[in-house]
Amino acid sequence: MSRVPYLAGKYKIRMAATTRKKEQRICTCKVLLNGRVAPHVQANIVKEMLKHLMLQRNQIPMAYEQMKYEYERRQCGSAAATSRENGKHKNQQELSSSVYKRLGQLITTVEEQLANIDAVFNLSFVPRVLILLGATAVSPKEVHEIVFSNQASVHDGSLVDLRTKHCVRALMRTLIADSSIWEAKQLPLTNTLLLVRAHRDSGLTWFQPKMSLKGAPSRGQLYRCEIHCGHVENSLGCAGDCSKLLNGNDEHRSDCVHGQGNNKTDNGQATMESVAESDDYIWYQAPVPIKGVQPFAAKAPSASDIWA
Amino acid sequence: MNCHVVLHKLKDMYRVTDLEDALPVTPAKSVHVEVCQNPCSTVHRESIKDHVTKLLHRQRVSYGDMNLTEFDDPYLKEHVKWIAICDTELDGSGKQAIDLCQSELHLHVFQLSNEEPGMEELEGEEMAAASHWLLPAADFEGIWDSLVFDTHIKSHLLHYATTTLLFSDCKVDPNIISWNRVVLLHGPPGTGKTSLCKALAQKLCIRLSDRYTYGQLIEINSHSLFSKWFSESGKLVMKMFQKIQELIDDTDALVCVLIDEVESLTAARKSSLNGTEPSDAIRVVNALLTQIDQIKRHPNVLILTTSNVTEAIDLAFVDRADIKQYIGPPSASACFKIYHSCINELMRARIISPAQQLLDLRALEVMRFIENDATKLSLKLKEIACKSEGLSGRTLRKLPFLAHALYVKANPVSLEDYLNALSDAVDKQFKERQQLKDT
Numbered sequence: 001m002s003r004v005p006y007l008a009g010k011y012k013i014r015m016a017a018t019t020r021k022k023e024q025r026i027c028t029c030k031v032l033l034n035g036r037v038a039p040h041v042q043a044n045i046v047k048e049m050l051k052h053l054m055l056q057r058n059q060i061p062m063a064y065e066q067m068k069y070e071y072e073r074r075q076c077g078s079a080a081a082t083s084r085e086n087g088k089h090k091n092q093q094e095l096s097s098s099v100y101k102r103l104g105q106l107i108t109t110v111e112e113q114l115a116n117i118d119a120v121f122n123l124s125f126v127p128r129v130l131i132l133l134g135a136t137a138v139s140p141k142e143v144h145e146i147v148f149s150n151q152a153s154v155h156d157g158s159l160v161d162l163r164t165k166h167c168v169r170a171l172m173r174t175l176i177a178d179s180s181i182w183e184a185k186q187l188p189l190t191n192t193l194l195l196v197r198a199h200r201d202s203g204l205t206w207f208q209p210k211m212s213l214k215g216a217p218s219r220g221q222l223y224r225c226e227i228h229c230g231h232v233e234n235s236l237g238c239a240g241d242c243s244k245l246l247n248g249n250d251e252h253r254s255d256c257v258h259g260q261g262n263n264k265t266d267n268g269q270a271t272m273e274s275v276a277e278s279d280d281y282i283w284y285q286a287p288v289p290i291k292g293v294q295p296f297a298a299k300a301p302s303a304s305d306i307w308a
Numbered sequence: 309m310n311c312h313v314v315l316h317k318l319k320d321m322y323r324v325t326d327l328e329d330a331l332p333v334t335p336a337k338s339v340h341v342e343v344c345q346n347p348c349s350t351v352h353r354e355s356i357k358d359h360v361t362k363l364l365h366r367q368r369v370s371y372g373d374m375n376l377t378e379f380d381d382p383y384l385k386e387h388v389k390w391i392a393i394c395d396t397e398l399d400g401s402g403k404q405a406i407d408l409c410q411s412e413l414h415l416h417v418f419q420l421s422n423e424e425p426g427m428e429e430l431e432g433e434e435m436a437a438a439s440h441w442l443l444p445a446a447d448f449e450g451i452w453d454s455l456v457f458d459t460h461i462k463s464h465l466l467h468y469a470t471t472t473l474l475f476s477d478c479k480v481d482p483n484i485i486s487w488n489r490v491v492l493l494h495g496p497p498g499t500g501k502t503s504l505c506k507a508l509a510q511k512l513c514i515r516l517s518d519r520y521t522y523g524q525l526i527e528i529n530s531h532s533l534f535s536k537w538f539s540e541s542g543k544l545v546m547k548m549f550q551k552i553q554e555l556i557d558d559t560d561a562l563v564c565v566l567i568d569e570v571e572s573l574t575a576a577r578k579s580s581l582n583g584t585e586p587s588d589a590i591r592v593v594n595a596l597l598t599q600i601d602q603i604k605r606h607p608n609v610l611i612l613t614t615s616n617v618t619e620a621i622d623l624a625f626v627d628r629a630d631i632k633q634y635i636g637p638p639s640a641s642a643c644f645k646i647y648h649s650c651i652n653e654l655m656r657a658r659i660i661s662p663a664q665q666l667l668d669l670r671a672l673e674v675m676r677f678i679e680n681d682a683t684k685l686s687l688k689l690k691e692i693a694c695k696s697e698g699l700s701g702r703t704l705r706k707l708p709f710l711a712h713a714l715y716v717k718a719n720p721v722s723l724e725d726y727l728n729a730l731s732d733a734v735d736k737q738f739k740e741r742q743q744l745k746d747t
Contacts, residue, residue, distance in 0.1 A: 135426025136442055138522065139555060188429065200350045209350045211419065212522040219554050282350060 027180040028224045031171050036159040037148075037229040043121035044164045045171055045227060046129050046146060047114050050194065052175060053131055053144055058186050059292030060106070068107055074100075099295040109290050113194055116206045116286070124202035125151055127281065130195040130216060137193055137213060137285060140220040142184070146227065153230025171227070181223055191289035200280050207284035337411040339370075342392045342514055345419045349387040353417040359383050360391060360415055364408045372396055372403030394453070398463040403670070418517045422446040428526070430547045435532040437548050443513040443523035443564075452507035454649065455500050456642045456701075461633060465491065465504075468631055469512050469610065473519075476607035489604045490611045492570070492629035494618045498700030499635045501614040502568050508612065509564035520562040520608065524555055528565065530572040533592065542591035545573075549599040556606045563609045570613040574625040593622050600628060637700050644669055644693035646701065647730070650708040651689070651723070659712070661720035688727050696734050707733050 037045075051064040060067055120126055128147055134140030153159060175181075195213070198204060216222060343360050345353075359381060364370075376391040384391075397403060421444065427436035441447065455462070472489060493501040506525065513523030533544045556563050567573060574597075577590050603609055613629070615621055626632065638646065648666055655663040667675070667686040675683055677690075696704060708730065712721075715729035 135428065135440060136423060138442060138524065138558070138561065139426060139428070139440060191426075205348065208347060209419075211350070211353075214521060214560065218558050279352075 026222045026224055028226060029174050029178040029180075030226045030228065031167075031174045032228050033162055033167055033170060034160075034231070035162040035229075036154055036156060037162050037167060037227075038154060039121040039126075040118065041162060041164050041167055042126065042148060042151075042227075042229075043118045045167055046117050046121075046126075048168045048171060049129075049144070049146055049175075049225065050110075050113070050117075050131055050192075052172070053133075054110075054192060054290065054292070056175075056181060057133055057142065057192075058294065059133070059189065059192055059290070061293070061295055064110065067103070071103055071107055096295075099293065102291070102293045103295070106290060106293050109288050112288070113286050113290070117194075117196075120196050120198055120202075120204060120207065120284075123204060124198040126196050126198050127151060128197040130193075130197075130283070132193040132195065132217070132220075133187055133190055134193075134220060135191060137195065137210065138217055138219070140193070140217055141187060141190060143216050143220050143222045145216050145222060145224045147224060148227050148229065150228060150230040156230060159230060171225075175225070179223065179225070184221065189292040189294050191291055193289050194286040195283050197281050197283055200282055204284055206287070208287050210283045210285045213283045213285075337406065338414060339393060339406055339408070339411045340395055340414045340416065340515065342394055343415055343417045344389040344391075345417055346387055346389050347419060347422065349419075351387050356384075356387060356417050357415045360388070360417075361413060363391070364393075364413060367408055370396075370406045370408055372406075395463070395466070398460065398466075416514050416517050418444050418514050420444050420446040420449060421522075425527075428548075428551055430532075430544060430551075433532065433535075433544070435529065437529055437532045437544070438551075439527045439529070441525040441527075443525055443562075444510050444517075445525075448506050448510040451503050452511050455504055455507060456638060456645045457500075457635070458639045458642050461504070461635065464633070465508050465631070466511065466515075469508070472610070473516070473607070482605070487604075487630050488600065488611075488628045489609055490600060490613065490629045491631045491633070492613050492615065492621075492626065493633050493635055494615045495635035496637060496700060497616055498702030499637055500701045501635055502566075504635070505564075505566050505568075505612040505614060509566070509610075512564070512610070513562055516562060521560045523562040523564065525564045525566060526552060526555070528567045528573075530567065530569060533573065534588075538588055539591065541588045542595040545592055545595040545599065549603065552609075553603065556603060556609050559608060561608060565609065565611045567611070567613045570615045570625070571617050571620040574622045576620055576622045577624075578622075579620075593625070597622075597624055597628070637698060638704065640690075640694045640697045641669055643696045643699070643704055644690055646704045647689055647693055647696075647708070650705065651726070654708065654712075654726070655723075659720055660723050660726050662722070664723050666723075685723055685727060688724075688731075692727065692731050692734055695731070696737075699734075699737060703737065707737065710737075 054060045055063055062070075126148065128145060131144040131146070132140035133142040133144075195210065196207065198207075341360065341364065343356060345356060363376075363379070363381060363384065370393050373396055374393040377389070379385045379388065393406070393408075396406060421442040423442055423445075425447075426440040426442075428438040428440050430437045452462075468491070472487060475485070475487065491505075493504060495501060509523065509525045513520065516523075528548065533541060533548060535541045535544055552563065552565060555561065574593050575589055577593050600611060603611075618626075645668075648668060651660065651666060654660045664685065666689060667683060669690070672683060672686055672690065677683075677687065679687055696707070699707075711726070711730040711733035714736070715732050716726060718725070721729075
């Protein structure tokens with residue numbers, strides 16, 4: 001009988017360990033933009049983020065713009081010209097026509113999505129954007145969430161207008177210096193899905209409403225990128241110029257920092273955020289997923305290759 | 309004593325204010341109404357429900373099942389694709405008039421997802437281990453209605469699923485009353501087992517759309533769970549179920565796991581003990597059985613399995629199945645229904661022209677099967693249906709195609725010529741079967 005409590009205890013410990021494993025770990029990084037971020041600039045931020053993620057997560061062989069340039073140049077018949085940028089000597093290899101076709105499809109899909117991102121930001125406030133990597137919207141391998149906070153500041157006349165270049169630079173600096181995505185292991189080729197949260201009555205036609213989706217999917221690792229617009233000192237309690245970023249150590253504490261910040265925010269922001277969380281804002285999904293292409297995927301030698 | 313006094317006395321006796329109240333209450337019939345919202349509509353479900361209820365109350369009576377695709381209400385025109393009053397005939401009572409104002413209407417509003425199925429890959433494996441649909445899916449639209457069974461298989465399965473959920477909701481102790489959430493459909497090939505599984509998953513997601521925000525169907529690719537590495541196969545099964553577990557963890561989702569041709573995963577262990585079968589196959593069965601026991605604790609999961617070769621399935625698995633439903637080849641009346649729907653479809657597509665009314669079996673029965681101008685063609689079809697008894701559902705659905713391909717020369721064809729062609733096609737089918745047997 002004396003063994004029973006011991007066994008029960010052991011079982012409990014094991015259960016706790018498995019449930020803890022299931023909890024989704026959230027990695028947050030922040031971009032502070034001290035000024036007015038117009039909707040079209042917000043759209044550009046999302047577009048750059050999408051391009052960056054496709055490259056970073058191994059879904060396209062080189063930076064998107066470069067790839068597009070190469071593709072168009074080849075299509076113009078100047079395939080003989082060599083490219084030496086960034087030491088990408090591998091792209092001199094002859095692409096098979098099927099890969100070439102797939103690259104073309106990818107570029108068409110991405111261009112369509114980029115154009116429609118602009119359209120969404122014109123029509124509605126977009127408090128959140130999701131970029132999912134995985135087969136379907138409910139079972140992604142990775143979730144990247146872009147959260148715009150204090151979007152109401154766009155009506156604040158006292159703020160300085162920020163230019164796209166400036167904002168994107170701040171974003172890239174954060175993504176490269178602060179994001180924990182670099183520690184994650186590489187993904188296999190999969191689909192990239194774009195979802196935006198917009199108003200029910202915004203009249204979006206290209207995006208398809210996904211009313212069954214409530215929040216970010218609980219499956220897969222969640223990377224959140226918070227973009228603070230307007231008075232940064234208001235929302236975070238720390239003064240600083242717009243490009244000043246939190247250092248890496250703060251990254252893991254960012255959730256609690258944000259929590260404190262919320263208490264200090266003015267009423268305008270609070271109402272805006274509660275509106276954005278309300279029932280009137282729903283998720284819209286881009287109708288076509290972006291299918292990753294990796295023409296020169298270096299296949300790791302598997303055990304069967306050695307034994308064959 | 310006059311009537312008035314009697315009433316008064318009754319009132320005093322039973323303390324009722326109205327004599328009508330003293331009558332036994334007939335329970336309101338519950339009617340399920342499925343409302344398919346347009347894919348691009350963003351309005352609240354509640355407001356759609358209001359409009360549909362008003363529409364149905366205006367309609368007043370439905371005679372059996374009913375499908376509505378055209379609406380006068382501009383709101384419904386904009387936001388609703390179709391409305392269907394369905395499954396009123398499942399209990400076998402046939403068509404009955406339903407008073408829509410009096411019955412209890414259960415409205416299920418849903419939007420179809422038209423995404424391609426996703427592939428679930430396991431680490432280090434090249435082949436996808438499972439395909440993965442978001443339900444309700446556009447791919448499975450209409451399968452449920454196209455399946456014709458004689459006995460009450462469909463209603464049994466629906467009731468089984470609702471009871472499962474009811475027991476989970478009421479927190480019935482699974483140690484006292486145990487149910488395994490496993491359904492096994494078996495029978496000869498081509499009788500609609502796999503289709504029924506898919507349709508059932510779709511149906512449940514629609515019926516339970518208030519409770520679960522979405523559903524998922526995971527079709528396990530059994531062949532991908534066997535590894536070329538000895539002793540790895542059991543682990544692959546484990547990995548697969550870990551992925552499924554991740555999906556089940558989302559309590560807003562109803563997860564249906566479909567294992568087609570389940571005998572490949574649960575081959576009887578007994579037969580492999582003395583044979584040449586490697587012990588790895590035994591490990592797969594063991595892993596599957598323990599994993600099923602693991603996931604049955606969750607209220608939002610259902611495991612649907614099909615098999616052709618029931619003798620080859622491990623007994624421990626068969627024992628775990630709550631429902632072991634045999635699905636046989638369709639009877640003559642089911643054949644008639646299948647042909648009837650096929651010919652209606654051909655008339656809709658204007659391949660058979662001019663369109664003519666074909667009577668259903670019940671109408672023929674009312675007419676006592678007497679041949680006249682109105683019943684002639686329907687009786688001919690009945691004759692063909694009787695002749696086709698023994699053919700599988702899959703064959704029946706392709707025969708209208710074969711009949712056109714082999715015996716019809718004209719386009720469009722008249723119904724009479726087409727029925728002759730169909731009759732010839734049935735004969736040919738039996739002849740081919742005989743030849744196959746002889747060789």
